[in-house]
Amino acid sequence: MSSRSIYARLRPVIFALAPEAAHRLTLLVLRCGWSFRDAFPVSDRAILRTRIWDLEFVNPLGLAAGFDKDAEVADVLLRSGFGFVEIGSVTPRPQPGNPKPRVFRLTEDRALINRLGFNSAGLDRVEANLRRRRAAAPEGGVIGVNLGRNKDSAEAGPDYLAGLRALTPLADYLVINVSSPNTPGLRALQGRDQLEALLAPLRAELDGMEGRRPPLLLKIAPDLTAEDRADIAEVALAQGLDGLIVSNTTIERPAGLKSRFRAEAGGLSGAPLFEPSTALLAEMYRLTGGRLPLVGVGGVASAAEAYAKIRAGAALVQLYTGLVYQGPGLPRRILIELAALLRRDGFATVADAVGADHAGLSPPTDRRDQASERSD
């Protein structure tokens, strides 16, 4: 029986549980080391491999932040086909997040609404989990670390700095998350002045560190004004950010949502987010002149959607909600079909297709790594 039909049978059982209970059960099963580990067609490996910053990605499809907030199951997830896993958001001190219920399945809309509010085990626990993982000598795979702030801390800056200091040695890349809709005031950090004030000390801290410095990314919301979008692009380039993640969940409620949960407060993810997040991705690619690697996320549940993100400007793609509806066989299915789509259109690598929908703009290459990328 294929992984798709196994999941189709299991889904009603899983969906009979409350969303957070189902998630906890999934993490428990994954912690026991369970995973789909189907052989990956060798012919697809070369076309899907991609090098960004100084990192080798076996494929461009990652698991988005929020699934493995406390870094408990990253290696199992890598083994089920993802090319990279972003853990977090992690807050400096442990915090419980908002009162339950706080996650809702909009099944008819292939969507979720969550207002978790950064439930996190905190930096110490996540650091210990990442150290344990490293000591177990995993096979590789890229681990991103997404940083958040505590709800009750007076200022955001010191929280992000604490996260950066604690987890830089354990992160292949770092994400400053200023776009979750469920922490009051967080998204205001995307305004020009606030963003500059937030990012400058983080950049300086990283630049002053000895040894390897992980790339620093910013994760943005889909609900930005035109002025915000232009400001973010300018600040990102001026402050030497290494990339943008586009996008987080939306507080908009697009017309046509059917589920009775559609009016719940929180961030909407899944199918209805695909169009607005992809439009924002394309715009950020244009505003940054294709000079900054972008990670496209929002509503991806098929190879066609992953490919559309790449053509719109994404060097890497992530998903979360698609996994809830389609199960653990999804990454492998997407990757096999994505390789076929790239081949159909005459692309030899993922990198060749990045930004293909933008005439006259070249794909983003890493500023620190251009030479080695070309000689590969």
Ligand SMILES: Cc1cc2nc3c(=O)[nH]c(=O)nc-3n(C[C@H](O)[C@H](O)[C@H](O)COP(=O)(O)O)c2cc1C
């Ligand atoms: C239940 C849930 C929790 C999330 N938690 C986080 C988080 O802690 N940090 C973050 O940056 N994004 C978080 N996200 C947003 C996802 O990383 C992603 O940006 C968003 O869901 C859009 O992708 P999707 O449509 O594929 O789910 C969360 C999403 C969901 C559904």
